[in-house]
Every structure is written in structure tokens, then in C-alpha cells.
Amino acid sequence: MTDAILTARPILERFSLVGRTALVTGGGQGIGRAYAHALGEAGAAVAVVDLSLSHANDVVDELKAKHIECFAVQADVSKADDVQAMVDAVVQKWGKLTIGVNNAGIARWSAAETMTEAEWDQMLDLNLKGVFLCAQAEARVMLKAGYGKIINTASMAGTIAVTPQNQVHYNASKAGVIHLSRSMAAEWAPRHIRVNTISPGYTRTKLVDDLLLTPEGQAILPRWMGMTPMARMGEVTDLQGAVVYLACEASDFMTGSDLIIDGGYCAW
Ligand SMILES: NC(=O)c1ccc[n+]([C@@H]2O[C@H](COP(=O)([O-])OP(=O)(O)OC[C@H]3O[C@@H](n4cnc5c(N)ncnc54)[C@H](O)[C@@H]3O)[C@@H](O)[C@H]2O)c1
Numbered sequence: 092m093t094d095a096i097l098t099a100r101p102i103l104e105r106f107s108l109v110g111r112t113a114l115v116t117g118g119g120q121g122i123g124r125a126y127a128h129a130l131g132e133a134g135a136a137v138a139v140v141d142l143s144l145s146h147a148n149d150v151v152d153e154l155k156a157k158h159i160e161c162f163a164v165q166a167d168v169s170k171a172d173d174v175q176a177m178v179d180a181v182v183q184k185w186g187k188l189t190i191g192v193n194n195a196g197i198a199r200w201s202a203a204e205t206m207t208e209a210e211w212d213q214m215l216d217l218n219l220k221g222v223f224l225c226a227q228a229e230a231r232v233m234l235k236a237g238y239g240k241i242i243n244t245a246s247m248a249g250t251i252a253v254t255p256q257n258q259v260h261y262n263a264s265k266a267g268v269i270h271l272s273r274s275m276a277a278e279w280a281p282r283h284i285r286v287n288t289i290s291p292g293y294t295r296t297k298l299v300d301d302l303l304l305t306p307e308g309q310a311i312l313p314r315w316m317g318m319t320p321m322a323r324m325g326e327v328t329d330l331q332g333a334v335v336y337l338a339c340e341a342s343d344f345m346t347g348s349d350l351i352i353d354g355g356y357c358a359w
Pocket of ligand 1: 121141143196244247290298
């Protein structure tokens with residue numbers, strides 16, 4: 092029997108994404124922007140996808156300055172036609188898609204007893220259906236190729252009911268992303284497509300800054316920090332190692348898992 096440790100490529104080579112192609116939704120700012128940089132720095136060509144083409148183009152300019160092969164795609168990931176066009180654009184440009192990072196999402200606060208049907212639908216359409224549509228379109232290409240890595244952004248709020256903010260629709264959407272991802276992982280594992288989630292805790296981005304600017308938010312920040320053992324917000328750079336790990340061959344035996352990166356919030 093061969094000794095895998097002695098025959099495997101050196102570990103940092105197995106973290107390389109040279110020759111891989113990726114797309115990142117919600118790549119125009121925040122966590123998605125950090126993911127686009129990380130995947131590109133590790134060697135992948137990266138399609139930066141966002142509802143805002145100007146934000147996606149700004150990130151493309153940043154990546155090009157680092158000599159990363161990339162282009163911008165405008166898409167609303169809650170619309171099936173946009174999602175298909177996004178995947179088609181990558182395949183047309185690079186002939187393959189090896190890494191799909193489905194990260195676009197929104198967060199809103201709204202009390203359960205007064206939440207409107209429209210608020211519920213908007214949240215679930217983007218945060219859950221959007222992830223399904225993207226993963227489905229990506230997998231159709233990956234299944235034909237016989238290899239692929241799908242990484243969905245969930246949240247610690249998909250495992251625990253965060254407090255004191257009211258956001259049952261958000262929490263339910265993220266719990267849905269975690270179980271959707273596990274279910275797709277089980278379905279596609281025999282055909283070599285891996286599906287995992289990254290679940291950030293409170294991370295400094297525009298999404299969180301906007302919520303914290305509200306009067307309700309001002310009072311909430313100290314409570315969040317009191318419940319976070321590391322007593323600080325996460326930075327988007329705290330998440331970059333995880334996305335490279337899940338995208339590269341070093342994690343090839345990992346599927347259906349959820350990586351919680353939260354400064355210890357869920358540890359107690
Ligand atoms: N920031 C946090 O603390 C935190 C914690 C847990 C999970 N998350 C999740 O991380 C993901 C990214 O969050 P962020 O904090 O970077 O948010 P953000 O608002 O800073 O960035 C989100 C990006 O998604 C894009 N987007 C929004 N709707 C879209 C659509 N329909 N189609 C395509 N793109 C769209 C926006 O234009 C924006 O560029 C979300 O899924 C969010 O739920 C964030």
C-alpha cells in the first residue's frame with residue numbers, strides 16, 4: 092500500500108487554486124469582495140458577480156491591480172435567467188467553472204408578529220432561493236466536468252437564534268441554506284461535487300454597519316460584544332482562509348459541513 096503522506100503534494104501546493112475558475116456572488120463589497128481577493132490571490136480566475144455592476148467593476152479593478160484574471164458580471168441571483176446567464180458567461184470566457192461561491196444576501200430586522208408577507212418573500216427569495224438557483228446552475232456544469240466546489244454563505248444565525256434583534260425570516264433563510272447545502276452535498280457527493288457552508292458571526296461590513304446605525308442598533312452593539320468571547324466584531328479578512336480551504340483540493344474529503352467563524356459566539 093502506498094503511503095499517502097509521503098506521496099501527496101506538499102500541503103501549501105494543495106491550497107493552490109492555479110488553473111481553477113471561480114465566481115463569487117455579492118462580490119461587489121463586504122464578505123464577497125474579500126472572498127474574490129482571497130481566491131484570486133490563491134491563483135484562481137474570478138468572476139465578480141453583483142447586483143451592482145459598478146461595485147463589481149470596482150472590485151475587478153482592485154483584482155487586476157494584483158494581476159488576477161477576472162471580469163465583472165451583473166446579476167440578480169434571485170432571478171433564474173440572470174443566474175443562468177452568469178454561469179454561461181464564466182463558461183464562455185474560461186471554458187469551465189470549478190468554484191461557485193454563493194454569498195449574496197440581505198439582512199433586515201422586523202418583529203415576527205408584524206412582519207409582512209412581502210418582507211418574508213424578499214428575504215427567502217434572495218437568501219435561500221438565490222443560493223439554490225446558483226448552486227443548481229453551477230452544478231450542471233460541474234457534474235459534466237466531474238469536479239466542483241460549491242461554497243454557500245450561511246450565518247451563525249442559521250444554527251442559533253441570535254438576540255436581541257428580531258429577524259426570524261433571516262434566521263430561517265440561513266438555516267435553510269445550511270440544510271439545503273447538506274442535502275445537495277449528499278446528492279452530489281458520488282459525482283464529486285462538494286457543497287459546504289461558511290457561517291460568519293458578526294462581521295464588519297456595510298450590511299452590519301447599516302443596521303447598527305439605526306437607534307435600535309446603537310443599543311445592540313454592546314450586547315453583541317458581551318456575548319462574543321473574543322469581544323470584537325469579525326473582519327472580512329478573518330473569513331478569507333476558510334474560503335480558500337473549501338475551494339482547494341486540501342478539503343476534497345469535506346462535504347455537507349458548516350464552518351462557523353464567530354469569535355466563539357456559538358461556543359457557549
Ligand atoms: N456581515 C455579517 O455580519 C454577516 C454575518 C453572517 C452572514 N453574513 C452573510 O454574508 C453575506 C454577505 O454579507 P455582507 O455583510 O458582505 O453584505 P453586504 O451588504 O456588505 O454585501 C452584499 C453584496 O450582495 C449584493 N447583492 C444584494 N442583493 C443581491 C442580488 N439580488 N443579487 C446579486 N447580488 C446582490 C450587494 O449589492 C452587495 O454587494 C450575506 O449572505 C450575509 O447574510 C453576513
